[in-house]
Amino acid sequence: MSLSRGIDHTAIEDLIRRREWRSLREYLQGLPVPELADLLTELEPAQRLLAFRILPRALSTEVFSNLEAPHQTAVLEGLTDDETRQLLADLPPDDRTEMFEELPGEATQRLLNLLSPEDLAEARHLLGYPEESIGRLMTPDYLAVRPGWTVARSLEHIRNRGRAKETLDVIYVTDERWRLIDELDLRLFVLARPEQTVEELMDFGFVSISAFEDREEAVQLMRRYDLNVLPVVDSGGVLVGIVTVDDVLDVAQEEATEDFHRVAAVAPLRQSYVDTGLRVLYSKRVGWLLTLVFMNLFSGAALAMFEDTIARAVALVFFLPVLIASGGNAGSQAATLMIRALAVGDVRITDWARLLLKELGVAAALGLTMAIAVSGIGLFRGGREVGITVALTMFCVVMVGSIIGTVLPFLFNRFRLDPATASTPLITSLADISGVVIYFSIARWVLEL
Amino acid sequence: MSLSRGIDHTAIEDLIRRREWRSLREYLQGLPVPELADLLTELEPAQRLLAFRILPRALSTEVFSNLEAPHQTAVLEGLTDDETRQLLADLPPDDRTEMFEELPGEATQRLLNLLSPEDLAEARHLLGYPEESIGRLMTPDYLAVRPGWTVARSLEHIRNRGRAKETLDVIYVTDERWRLIDELDLRLFVLARPEQTVEELMDFGFVSISAFEDREEAVQLMRRYDLNVLPVVDSGGVLVGIVTVDDVLDVAQEEATEDFHRVAAVAPLRQSYVDTGLRVLYSKRVGWLLTLVFMNLFSGAALAMFEDTIARAVALVFFLPVLIASGGNAGSQAATLMIRALAVGDVRITDWARLLLKELGVAAALGLTMAIAVSGIGLFRGGREVGITVALTMFCVVMVGSIIGTVLPFLFNRFRLDPATASTPLITSLADISGVVIYFSIARWVLEL
Numbered sequence: 001m002s003l004s005r006g007i008d009h010t011a012i013e014d015l016i017r018r019r020e021w022r023s024l025r026e027y028l029q030g031l032p033v034p035e036l037a038d039l040l041t042e043l044e045p046a047q048r049l050l051a052f053r054i055l056p057r058a059l060s061t062e063v064f065s066n067l068e069a070p071h072q073t074a075v076l077e078g079l080t081d082d083e084t085r086q087l088l089a090d091l092p093p094d095d096r097t098e099m100f101e102e103l104p105g106e107a108t109q110r111l112l113n114l115l116s117p118e119d120l121a122e123a124r125h126l127l128g129y130p131e132e133s134i135g136r137l138m139t140p141d142y143l144a145v146r147p148g149w150t151v152a153r154s155l156e157h158i159r160n161r162g163r164a165k166e167t168l169d170v171i172y173v174t175d176e177r178w179r180l181i182d183e184l185d186l187r188l189f190v191l192a193r194p195e196q197t198v199e200e201l202m203d204f205g206f207v208s209i210s211a212f213e214d215r216e217e218a219v220q221l222m223r224r225y226d227l228n229v230l231p232v233v234d235s236g237g238v239l240v241g242i243v244t245v246d247d248v249l250d251v252a253q254e255e256a257t258e259d260f261h262r263v264a265a266v267a268p269l270r271q272s273y274v275d276t277g278l279r280v281l282y283s284k285r286v287g288w289l290l291t292l293v294f295m296n297l298f299s300g301a302a303l304a305m306f307e308d309t310i311a312r313a314v315a316l317v318f319f320l321p322v323l324i325a326s327g328g329n330a331g332s333q334a335a336t337l338m339i340r341a342l343a344v345g346d347v348r349i350t351d352w353a354r355l356l357l358k359e360l361g362v363a364a365a366l367g368l369t370m371a372i373a374v375s376g377i378g379l380f381r382g383g384r385e386v387g388i389t390v391a392l393t394m395f396c397v398v399m400v401g402s403i404i405g406t407v408l409p410f411l412f413n414r415f416r417l418d419p420a421t422a423s424t425p426l427i428t429s430l431a432d433i434s435g436v437v438i439y440f441s442i443a444r445w446v447l448e449l
Numbered sequence: 450m451s452l453s454r455g456i457d458h459t460a461i462e463d464l465i466r467r468r469e470w471r472s473l474r475e476y477l478q479g480l481p482v483p484e485l486a487d488l489l490t491e492l493e494p495a496q497r498l499l500a501f502r503i504l505p506r507a508l509s510t511e512v513f514s515n516l517e518a519p520h521q522t523a524v525l526e527g528l529t530d531d532e533t534r535q536l537l538a539d540l541p542p543d544d545r546t547e548m549f550e551e552l553p554g555e556a557t558q559r560l561l562n563l564l565s566p567e568d569l570a571e572a573r574h575l576l577g578y579p580e581e582s583i584g585r586l587m588t589p590d591y592l593a594v595r596p597g598w599t600v601a602r603s604l605e606h607i608r609n610r611g612r613a614k615e616t617l618d619v620i621y622v623t624d625e626r627w628r629l630i631d632e633l634d635l636r637l638f639v640l641a642r643p644e645q646t647v648e649e650l651m652d653f654g655f656v657s658i659s660a661f662e663d664r665e666e667a668v669q670l671m672r673r674y675d676l677n678v679l680p681v682v683d684s685g686g687v688l689v690g691i692v693t694v695d696d697v698l699d700v701a702q703e704e705a706t707e708d709f710h711r712v713a714a715v716a717p718l719r720q721s722y723v724d725t726g727l728r729v730l731y732s733k734r735v736g737w738l739l740t741l742v743f744m745n746l747f748s749g750a751a752l753a754m755f756e757d758t759i760a761r762a763v764a765l766v767f768f769l770p771v772l773i774a775s776g777g778n779a780g781s782q783a784a785t786l787m788i789r790a791l792a793v794g795d796v797r798i799t800d801w802a803r804l805l806l807k808e809l810g811v812a813a814a815l816g817l818t819m820a821i822a823v824s825g826i827g828l829f830r831g832g833r834e835v836g837i838t839v840a841l842t843m844f845c846v847v848m849v850g851s852i853i854g855t856v857l858p859f860l861f862n863r864f865r866l867d868p869a870t871a872s873t874p875l876i877t878s879l880a881d882i883s884g885v886v887i888y889f890s891i892a893r894w895v896l897e898l
Contacts, residue, residue, distance in 0.1 A: 032654070034673050159640050168636040169618045169677070186635060187617040191608050205481070223702065224483050226695035228618070228677050245694050246675035252698065253672065256705040257789050263712070264785030264873065265778060273790040281811045285782050286818055292778050293822055299770035307763070314756070317766065321748035321881055324770070329714060329741050329874040333734050336713030340706050341722040362730045369735055373742055424713065424873040425778040432770055 009042065016047055025054050033059070037066035040075075049078040061090040068275055072099055094139040094247065134218055135211035137251065138232045138241030144172040145198050147181065152194035158186070170229045172239055173198055180231055180239040182206055208233045211240055218243050219252045220345050259343055262420035263336060265292065288425065295429040299324070299436050306440035309447070315382035316443055319374070319390050324435035326370055327397030328428035334359050334405030335422045342409060342419045352410040359406040360399070367398035389446045393439045400438065401431040458491065465496055474503050482508070486515035489524075498527040510539040517724055521548055543588040543696065583667055584660040586700065587681045587690030593621040594647050596630065601643035607635070619678045621688055622647055629680055629688040631655055657682045660689055667692050668701045669794050708792055711869035712785060714741065737874065744878040748773070748885050755889035758896070764831035765892055768823070768839050773884035775819055776846030777877035783808050783854030784876050788868045791858060801859040805852070812851035816844040838895045842888045849887065850880040 015024040028036060028051060036055075040048050040063065052060055052075055064072060064087060076084060088096060129135025143161060145154045158168065171189065173182040183206040184198070192201055208231045209218055218230055222245055230248075232241040258268040265288035269276050276284075303310070310317060338355065341347040347355060371394040379387030405427050409419035464473040477485060477500060485504075489497050489512065501509055501524055513521060513536060525533060537545060578584020592610060594603045607617065620638065622631040632655040633647070641650060657680045658667055667679055671694055679697075681690040707717040714737035718725050725733075752759070759766060787804065790796040796804060820843040828836030854876050858868035 032656075032674075155639065158636075168634075168639075185617075186639065187607075190604060190617075190635065190639060207481075219698075222695070223698050225481070228694060245677060245698065246671070249668075249672050249694065249698060249701065252701060253705075253793060256702075256709075257793065260709070260712070260785055260789045263709070264781045266782050266786065272793075272795040273786050274795050278807065278810050278814070281786075281807075282814045285779075285811070286815055289775065289778055289782075289815060289819060290822055293771055293775055293819055296771035296774045297823075297826065299774075300767035303770070304767050310763075310766070314759075317759070318749035318753050320769075321752070321773070321885070322742055322745035325745045325748075325874075325878060325881060326738065326742055328877070329738055330734075332713045332874055333715050333738075336709055337715065337722050337730075340709045344702055344706065344721075346721040346723050358727065358730075361727050362734070365727070365731045366735055366738060370738060370742055373739055374746075377746065425774075425781055428777070428877065429774060432774060436770070 009039070012039070012043070012051070013047065016050060021054060024051070025056075028055060029059065033062050033066055037063050041067065041071045045074060045078070049075065053083075057086070057090065061087060065091060065095040068271065069099070070271075070275060092139060092141065094137065097136060129211055132215050133211065134209055134213050134215055134232055134243060135241075137215050137218065137247055138211065138243050140241045142170075142172055142229075142231075142239075142242045143168060144174045144178070144239060147173055147175075147197070147199040147202065149198050150194065151189055151192045151196045151198070151201070154198055155189055155194070158189070170231075170242075172231060172242075173202060174239055178239055179237045180206070180208060180233055183231060206231065209243070210235070215248075215251050216255055218248050219255070222248050255343070259339065259418070259420040262418060263339060263423050265289070265423040265425040288423070292425050292429050295426075296432060299429075299432045302433060302436040303440075306436075306444070309440050309444045312447060313382070313386065313443065315386055316389070316440070318381065319378060319386070319393075320436070320439065322374065323390065323393050323397055323439050324432045325428075326394060327401035327431035327435045328424075329401070330363060330366055330398045331401030331405035331427040331431045332424040334363070334402045335409055335424065335427050336405075338406055338409040339420045339422065342413070349410060349413055352407070356403070356406050359402050363399050363402035366402075367395040370398055371395040385446050389439075389443045392446075393435075393442050396438050396442070397431065397435045400434050401427070404430050404434070458488070461488070461492070461500070462496065465499060470503060473500070474505075477504060478508065482511050482515055486512050490516065490520045494523060494527070498524065502532075506535070506539065510536060514540060514544040517720065518548070519720075519724060541588060541590065543586065546585060578660055581664050582660065583658055583662050583664055583681050583692060584690075586664050586667065586696055587660065587692050589690045591619075591621055591678075591680075591688075591691045592617060593623045593627075593688065596622055596624075596646070596648040596651065598647050599643065600638055600641045600645045600647070600650070603647055604638055604643070607638070619680075619691075621680060621691075622651060623688055627688055628686045629655070629657055629682055632680060655680065657686075658692070659684065664697075664700050665704055667697050668704070671697050704792070708788065708867070708869040711867060712788060712872050714738070714872040714874040737872070741874050741878050744875075745881065748878075748881045751882060751885040752889075755885075755893070758889050758893045761896060762831070762835065762892065764835055765838070765889070767830065768827060768835070768842075769885070769888065771823065772839065772842050772846055772888050773881045774877075775843060776850035776880035776884045777873075778850070779812060779815060779847045780850030780854030780876040780880045781873040783812070783851045784858055784871045784873065785854075787855055787858040788871065791862070791868050798859060798862055801856070805855050808851050808855040809848070812848050815851075816847035819847055820844040834895050838888075838892045841895070842884075842891050845887050845891070846880065846884045849883050850876070853879050853883070 012024065012027070015027065028039075031039065036059075040051060043051060052063070055063060064075065067075065076087075079087065091099070143158060145157060149157070154171070158171065168186050170183050171186055172180060173184060175181055182202045182204050184201055188201050207221060207225050207227065209221060211232050211234055221227065222230055228245045230243045231239055232243060234240050261268050261284075265285075267284040267287065269280065269284055338347070342349070371391040374394050375387050375391035378390030382390075405422070408422035408427065408430075412421045413419045461473065461476070464476065477488075480488065485508075489500060492500060501512070504512060513524065516524065525536075528536065540548070592607060594606060598606070603620070607620065617635050619632050620635055621629060622633060624630055631651045631653050633650055637650050656670060656674050656676065658670060660681050660683055670676065671679055677694045679692045680688055681692060683689050710717055710733075714734075716733040716736065718729070718733055787796070791798070820840040823843050824836050824840035827839030831839075854871070857871035857876065857879075861870045862868045
């Protein structure tokens, strides 16, 4: 990239100390917005507020949008009511909604009280949609024209009303009741003759999404149809907002991160790892760890059931770790493949039986390979009977682990849980318990032959 | 979404059987491109070719771009040389490059021979960049203007040359040696007075990326700066292409999928799970599984070292599964948090020491909680000595597991491997081995007291 990331902090602190406001302002204005936001988070609170206040109004709003929630709260606490009201009025509605979401309750209340009645209505309106729905992501900053208008009139409308809008790449066509009937690229208006009507440009081909849909659906739609903007409609087909691809790119990343964490048995964090404190990290991890401790105690209990078998052939114990781990590993592979394929829409819930069949085929081949690999070592370390037991067990645990790994994500989905709840540690624990039972059952049977 | 996904296959097969070509063509033309592509993949080969040939030329190209690689190969095999040449000429350059990438070697050769000399040069040019680099992702379909031009002349240029371009949302400004000096939204030209010069609109603020950078860098840049299009420059700052956000959205998803698979010890698949055959699925999984088998044998060997300790207190064995699993689980959580934070750019490689300190804090709290949870059960099942041993071990394995999980992703990166190579099964295996040693060392020490 062509931007240099090194910003001279001491120079800025120097300018503040020497009260050279004009130079400071000029220096800050010259920085790209994301760098400026990073810089502010790194200054100490008093200096941060000073630097923030010295920025031109439009720029300070942009910088504020780029701050993470805790830093936004810190800045807000330092501002006067008037400054806050001005800032809120300038923020794009979707950024404002997102900020309200992440603020502590009392701060939200204080801010809502500062909003003008119209803005308040809009914020409430945006907040009325379910969490993680499209309604929370959309912005009402779009432009619409009517089918009967000429291209010249449309361009005039765009010129008059377009400056404040978030994106003008797509212009929407609505009927008199504001129902969406088409979308047209801005370039079509530029390329057309001025006297053509909007109707002549229309092809009635567009993809829209309901405001109540899950935001993940927008990611899938925009990927599938290669879209940069997606119009949002209510149940009556009325255009209520748009979702832009840059917001969706963030959503896609957040959703992937949540899935990553779930697969490792970490409850989704609400912020980046760096911004998450020790206490939150502890609380997001301890729940599953304790649950798994109690599940793993069952493996111990299963072991206790086979005390006499163990006593007859202690050498069996030495193969226990590799056998139960292999079942868990094969299961984790299968589960992760399913979870990701479900998340990106490659497979559907109803495909489970077909996928299980495919996984059984792969698991059989994997189990056979691994059984051959350990049989020699079993033979060498514990004799013929241990060799046979170890090889048979390896094949069985890989099969059982793969079945657990394949079926569990679908099962969780059936009970309205995220498929990624079938985490690797959970699969491993289940494979451990079944591995212990399979191993010593086979051992008892072989030893009794 | 407002599109119905149900397409009547039998109706299409009927139309083909009854040779009603006009109705078939009309029906197919009415479908959205992604649905049409899906439909083609579901028809049998002869019918697929027929349906593909009947489409208007522009539409067939679009549909072809939407097919997955194996289906593209199948269609290509059925086409005549002339039909293939026409199709290749119509494909957007980036889609063409992507297709060449995924075709078997001999098919690529045949296709390259069919290309016109100019197209061949372009394909080779695009192919000259390293795999997964921006150069492979970019398209040369953009429009550039000069600073001295008026808005009117620029719009004239856009009208004349803009129809074939992939995106016109951003117009680039270059100097006489084609070096990029600014980028301007198309809307600025629409909103400006015709007699203004391009120079008056310019703000010299833009973000560009080198053609040799990794494609993941484009994801980060476009997310960070909320961009829809990113200009690509060579080492001399000359504009060589653009990257659009819809391609980047695909890249982001593919990279996340690769990481998901790596974390579960699956080598990255090159296609979607559904399109991957049993043999490939086997080969992508067996390598790590066998490696882990041999690693897990060390856990068994470690157990054998403590044979006399085990003989003195068999009850110890029953706590083995829960203790070694807990170390692995805590380690997997830590590793996944690190891997994801590194992938999305939240933390940098150089942060490792600071992050290790933070993780140690969390791990200490987690270890303490879990030690308390198991100590009671240890006391009840095996007496005071076992209770103390189990609690002490739990604390230690959680600490050691967390350290392994935190450090390993950074270590792999140091040796130029993907941090996600620190997979959950690998962490679990390492935690198992160290868990066995820690457990029985503590047990021996406590029993000897």
